Amino acid sequence: MRKPIITSLLLILFAGCIEKMPTQKDGSFSYRAVVMDTLGIFEMDTLSGYAPFRNRLITLESESYFSDIGQPKKFRALTDNNGFVHLEGLAYSGYLLYSEFVDTVRLSPETGELDSIKVGCISNFTVDPDAGTGNDTLYTYSISPNLVINEIYYAGPVNEAFYFYDQFVELYNASNKTMYLDGLILCRASQLNHPQLETNDFVQAIYVFQFPGTPLTGTEYPVEPGEFVLVAADALDHSQLIDTALDLSDAGWEFYNPLGGEVDNPARNVTNILPDRTTDFMINLSHNGVILADGSEWYYGEFYTSGSKQYIHIPIHTVIDAVEYSSNSESSKQITARLDAGFAGIGLPKYSGMSVERRAPGFDTNNSRLDFVNRENPTPGW
Amino acid sequence: MKRISTKALFILFLFYAITAQAAENRLRAMGGLSCSVPDISAQINLFQIAGNRALLMRNDTLSWLYYRTDGFNNWGNLKRVWDAEREYFYDLSFSGQKKIGRDQMFAGDICYIWDYRGEQQYAIEKYPYAADPFVLADYTSGDLLFHGPRVSVSFSQNAGKGWFLGVGLNYSINRGLKNIPTEPEIISREIRATLDAAWQVSDQLTFGLSLLPWQVQDITKLVTLSNGLEPTTRRYRGEFEFREKTGTADRTVNSAGYEWRPQMSWRNRHWEIAVFGRIGIQNQELYDGTTQHHYDGYFQQLTLGGHSVARYLWSGSGNQTAFVRYIFEYEDGWAREPQQKLLFFRKYDRRHRLVVGGSMKISASILAAVELMVDYRVPRQIDFLAHRNRSGIISNIGLHGGFEYELNPDLFLRGGFQLNNYYENEVWQYFGNYSGACITAGFGWRFSRFEIDTAMMAGRWFGSRQAYRNHLNINFQMKQYF
Structure with a gap:
């Protein structure tokens, strides 16, 4: 009687610690897609x-x-004559898929002239271990014809003095017509994951800085097609203070807070319009968002959890562009996916001197994970 | 084989720390011999061969105190990618053994260890080439200094009718810091126990069984750097593919396992034989995060092995001996990624070690011995992420020789040499092939109730492309009987 008990006990002791080896192997996944042009750039194949x-x-x-x-880590392959691409040996991961943008020309339906446009494809997907192979049909994108936030430099220069006052936001007119800055507002998004984030008809902001002029109708501050607008936190040569910081003395615009007693540099001002905010425009160095809206409407929302200040609500229908960035891909979203479905700047460290910039000027799918790349060297104003 | 060698050597070191005897330096000074010379520290019994604590009192019946300090140093560019350029290991230890009545024996050891790794490239963990495929790394080469205490205790009880019971416990904790970014703090806690039983059937025949549970926890703390930056680290899965993370968090590695060792020894006037088998399991889990622990991987390894030693003594005094040892080990391990539980790494390792040797008393005052050691390994690693399937032989042939000259009954001079030739299939890209030569020396002095034994070893390994590695070890031991 004793022997079977001891034997069973020994078996239990071993069996309890041995896990069954998985049969499905990582690194064995593949991805197939057919990429179609829906913009009329590429020649139609009559057979397919x-x-x-x-x-x-x-x-x-x-x-x-x-x-x-x-x-x-990158995997690369060419599409074949039918637009098919097949990539193998993928590990379990999320992937960003894109083609290099190609310059091409076409007859503009609006002007009847030849337009130079950039076209490519972009998507993202996560390996599905159950399927083994991902299958997709992708369509080409071209540059979005709008005024967009094109580059944000928020991380600060490489330094040990915690200096980050050379931040900037760059706008770009990707359309083929003149746009106007009059009355537009640039806002720092709140750093909250609002419980009704995806159903609210507004986005929350902390600061509101406004271009001069009349919203919607003003025409005093034009931005020509293909023109960049640089808005510096402070339009001065920051490299005089920190060697690695940026020279923003040529910036056309700077954020200015008349209530904060700061130096007003020669650049034109994008001015703080909230009397209870006394700081300059500063954004977080690792996770935050910037909102560009037409400035026609905003209002005070709920109070901060502590203190007497209130969040500012920007109605979604007034938002022209919004970009959320985070160094951590697993962060909670703070801007609704209706405006921005992903994060720019994943993996971008604080005080690295790096910026986030659109893959191509003006390229906008409302998913910053797809639209933005991390830039080793910021390109303010170009 | 070299992939696990550092950790294996350290575990071996821990194991022998508790079974160490004062005369251990005698064999070190004689070319690093093992069992070809009959010695109190080289007995063919289940305590020394298989680590069975139940036979502590059968190994050495005397009570003693023992003071030891060791320095193991090696440096040079003959190394693997993640190895340190310089490794300096020092310890200071105090041990004792006390017989309590007729039927109980107690032994203890308190040791403080300093383990310095100079210019360790990228890896910010203590054993980057351990069996598991998870390695934490950054982008810099820096110095790491680990230090901390280790405590070991053993207890043996004669239960009567030839039965002996024993327990052993090793606990160590050490902390390491890297002096440049990513400036991690690495804390390692290790506890190893043994539960032993032995049945001495007769004066010749003994059976034993040991259970050795163990647990190791390694925590690497990553905090905001002194220059205000967030640390960027790489988390390798295998030797080639890694994920990158920027930010602060703890990396926690919990490893646990146990091993069964059935044993048998037999002896008569001429023969001493000991055999034991091993079956062990290791589980390892990784977590990321300081407050919320994010599961980041799993590794499991099964170890099977056998160890047999035989020594022939031409006469009862041991003036002439022949010795053979054969060790076989088989390791079977795999690792999976955490989210979908996909297999990403598989390893098999067959390891053989054969040692043959002998000793002879050439004259009344001179003893000479020689041992030939052949290590032969056929490891195989399949890295599914990197799409690499590597399999290739790694071998090492070593020739150790030494002598002892008895100046008078209390004073002994010792010397020896070690030659070795290492071959590595080029698929591994670790060390390449190399050869090495070392000389050893030392002396032993007995006075009153004290024994002093010293040893030193100096040598160099020569690899290809002018790569080299120097070795310099210095050991001092003093044993006091009471």
Whole structure:
């Protein structure tokens, strides 16, 4: 009687600690897609009935695996004559898929003239281990014809003095017509994950800085097609203070708070319009958002959890563009996915001297994860 | 084989720390011999061969105190990617053994360890080439200094009718800091226990069984750097693919396992034989995060092995001996990623070690011995993420020799040499092939109730492309009987 008990006990002791080895292997997944042009840029294939985005280099960029510091691991393949691309040996991860943008020309339906436009494809997906192979149909995008936030430099320069006052926001007119800055507002998004984030008809902000002029109707401050607008936190040569900081003395605009007693540099002002906010325009160094709205409407919302200040609500229908950035891809969203479905700046460290910039000027799918890339060297105003 | 060698050597070191005897330096000074020379520290019994604490009192019946300090140093560019350029290991230890009545024996050891790794490239953990494929790394080469205490105790009880029971416990904690970014603090806690039983059937035949549970927790604390930056670290899965993380958090690695060791020894006037088997399991889990722990991977390894030693003594005094040892180990491990539980790493490792040797009393005052050691490994690693399937032989042939000259009954001079030739299949890209030569020396002095034994070793390994590694070890031990 004793022997079986002891034997069973020994078996239990071993069996309890041994886990069964998985049969499904990582690194064995594949991805197939057909890329179609819906913009009329590429020639229609009469047999297949679509215009294949043919012989273009497609890049898959892993969200999890890297090849060097800040450099995601990449898989590359060419689309074939039918626009098909097939990539194998993928690890379990989220991926960003894109093609390099190609310059092309077409007849503008509006002006009847030849337009130079950039076109490519972009998407993201996560490996589905159950399916093994991902299958997608992708469509080409072109540059969005709008005024957009094109680059944000928030991380601060490489320094040990905690200096980050050379932040800037760059706008870009990606349309083929003149746009106007009059009365537009640039806001720092609140750093809250609002419980009704996806159903609210507003976005929350902390600061509101406004361009001069009359919202919606003003025409005093034009932005020509293809023109950049640089708005500096302080339009001065910051490299005089910190070697690695930026020279923003040529900025056309600067954020200015007349209530904060700060120096008013020669650049034109984008002015704080909230009397209870006495700080300059500063945004968080790792996770925050910037909102560009037409300035026609905003109102006070709920009070801060502590203190007497109130959040500012910007109605979504007035928002022209919004960009949320976070160094951590797993952060909670603070701007609704209706305006921005992802994060720019994943993996971008504080005080790294890096910025986030659109993949191509003006490229906007309302998903900053797709639209933005991390730039080693900021490009203020260009 | 080299992938686990550092950790294996350290575990071996821990194991021998508790079974160490004062004369251990005698064999170190004689070329680093093992069992070809009959010695109090080289007995063919289940306590020394299999670590069975139940036979503590059968190993050495005397009570003593024992003071020891060791310095193991090696430096040079013959190394693997994540190895340190310079490794300096020092310890200071105080041990004792006391017989309590007729049927109980107690031994204890308190040791403080300093383990310095100079210019360790990228890896910010203590054993980057351990069996598991998870390695935490950054982008810099820096110095790491680990230090902390270790306590070991053993107890043996004669339960009567030839039965002996024993327990042993090793606990160590150490803390390491890297002096440049990412400036991690690495804390390691290790506890190892043994529960032993032995049945001495007759004067010749003994059976034993040991259960050795263990647990290790390594915590790497990543905090905001002194220059205000967030640390950027790499989390390797295998040796090639890694994820990158910028930010502060703790990395916690919990490893646990146990091993069963059935044993048998037999002896008569001429023969001493000991055999034991091993079956062990290791589980390892990784977590990220300081407050909320995010599961980040799992590794499991099964170890099977056998160890047999035989020594032949031509006469009862041991003036002439022949010795053979054969060790076989098989490791079977795998690792999975955490989210979907996908297999990303698989390893197999077959390891053989054969040692043959002998000793002879050449004259009344000179003893000479030699041992030939052959290590042969066929590891295989399949890295599914990097799409690499590596399999190739790693071997090491070593020739150790030494002598002892008895100046008078209380004073002994010792010397020896070690030659070795290491071969590594090029798929591994670790060390490449190399050869090495070392000389050893030391002396032993007996006076009153004291024994002093010293040893030193100096040598160099020569690799390809002018790579080299120097070795310099200095050991001092003093044993006091009471």
